[in-house]
Amino acid sequence: MTLEFNTRVGDIPVYPAAATYAFEGELVKLASNETPWAPHPQVLEAIESALRSLNRYPDPAKSRLRQRISERTGVPTGRITVGNGSCEILLSAAETMLEPGAEIVYAWPSFSMYPHLAAMTGARAVTVPLDAEGRHDLEAMAREVTAATRILIVCNPNNPTATALPPAAIDAFVADLPRHVAVILDEAYVEFSTLQDPDDSLDLLERHPNLVLLRTFSKVYGLCGLRVGYALGSEDFRLALDRIRQPFSVNALAQAAAAEALGHQDEVERRVERTAVERMHVETALAERGLGTTDSQANFSWVSVGDRDEGEIVRGLAERGVIVREGTALGEAGYLRVTYGTREENDRFLAALDDLL
Numbered sequence: 001m002t003l004e005f006n007t008r009v010g011d012i013p014v015y016p017a018a019a020t021y022a023f024e025g026e027l028v029k030l031a032s033n034e035t036p037w038a039p040h041p042q043v044l045e046a047i048e049s050a051l052r053s054l055n056r057y058p059d060p061a062k063s064r065l066r067q068r069i070s071e072r073t074g075v076p077t078g079r080i081t082v083g084n085g086s087c088e089i090l091l092s093a094a095e096t097m098l099e100p101g102a103e104i105v106y107a108w109p110s111f112s113m114y115p116h117l118a119a120m121t122g123a124r125a126v127t128v129p130l131d132a133e134g135r136h137d138l139e140a141m142a143r144e145v146t147a148a149t150r151i152l153i154v155c156n157p158n159n160p161t162a163t164a165l166p167p168a169a170i171d172a173f174v175a176d177l178p179r180h181v182a183v184i185l186d187e188a189y190v191e192f193s194t195l196q197d198p199d200d201s202l203d204l205l206e207r208h209p210n211l212v213l214l215r216t217f218s219k220v221y222g223l224c225g226l227r228v229g230y231a232l233g234s235e236d237f238r239l240a241l242d243r244i245r246q247p248f249s250v251n252a253l254a255q256a257a258a259a260e261a262l263g264h265q266d267e268v269e270r271r272v273e274r275t276a277v278e279r280m281h282v283e284t285a286l287a288e289r290g291l292g293t294t295d296s297q298a299n300f301s302w303v304s305v306g307d308r309d310e311g312e313i314v315r316g317l318a319e320r321g322v323i324v325r326e327g328t329a330l331g332e333a334g335y336l337r338v339t340y341g342t343r344e345e346n347d348r349f350l351a352a353l354d355d356l357l
């Protein structure tokens with residue numbers, strides 16, 4: 001007898017996690033859009049003091065963290081949903097809104113989790129190609145919205161192409177969409193965008209009751225190992241997600257760390273500045289080697305390798321201890337996605353690349 005799974009399981013793609021390679025020596029990990037810096041010392045202290053209460057369940061209401069997010073954003077706590085990474089919020093949103101007959105619209109290539117949402121619920125995924133510069137084509141996306149559309153996702157800045165649109169463009173786009181469509185603006189990398197201040201998107205929430213801003217502590221805050229993200233949307237959105245999820249999905253260490261991290265905006269600014277310096281360094285070096293990139297507004301570059309074999313480059317870099325991602329695994333052949341590390345790590349990447357090309 002073998003186990004029997006429901007028919008949807010077979011339709012769900014396996015998440016293309018970055019491979020880890022057996023390499024003797026220090027690995028340069030530029031494959032998962034992480035930050036290269038350890039958490040702030042006071043965040044580590046907050047985690048250490050939470051350790052002593054691990055015999056207790058975490059706060060299911062995430063009250064302190066939601067209060068801190070509210071103070072930071074001005075959004076009332078009732079409209080703040082905290083999740084086990086922003087991925088949990090995406091998956092739960094799909095569970096609450098999608099079903100056979102419903103539709104979800106998103107651009108492609110975009111974040112690798114999005115195809116899971118339709119596959120796991122039996123809804124129809126409508127994907128819209130990015131424009132020639134790797135940006136969302138909002139007009140084409142609007143044309144795909146029907147009475148059956150329940151969710152439309154805009155990833156801004158977009159993973160994996162790193163491009164972004166200014167909030168004014170998103171504002172006009174959402175204003176023209178029917179109100180029954182939940183527009184999820186995935187802002188995992190928004191702090192790195194030079195096109196806006198992260199707070200600019202908050203104004204959009206006031207104007208569009210169907211808008212959900214999705215944010216994470218995994219990127220600029222450097223806490224991806226703990227899994228915590230949040231959404232700012234309507235109270236209905238939060239209540240629906242809370243009904244479908246287990247009550248204790250965000251662990252106590254994650255809640256304590258995220259609440260503390262929000263108090264260190266000077267550190268966020270420092271990281272954004274250092275990332276911008278590395279972006280310039282890497283992009284300039286790639287251009288000198290004849291490799292084009294899209295206009296990155298994130299902590300990574302989407303690098304065109306032309307007619308070279310991208311798989312060979314990725315394997316060659318891995319043999320030299322540098323891990324990056326192949327475009328094919330992320331939706332488009334002919335590209336590498338390279339996260340910025342420290343200057344030393346970036347220079348190891350560039351040296352390995354020189355060795356190969």
Ligand SMILES: Cc1ncc(COP(=O)(O)O)c(C=O)c1O
Pocket residue numbers: 032033084085086087088111155158159186188215216217218224227228229
């Ligand atoms: C666009 C985008 N959204 C969401 C996430 C997920 O982040 P989290 O760690 O909060 O689940 C990622 C992670 O890579 C991402 O690139």
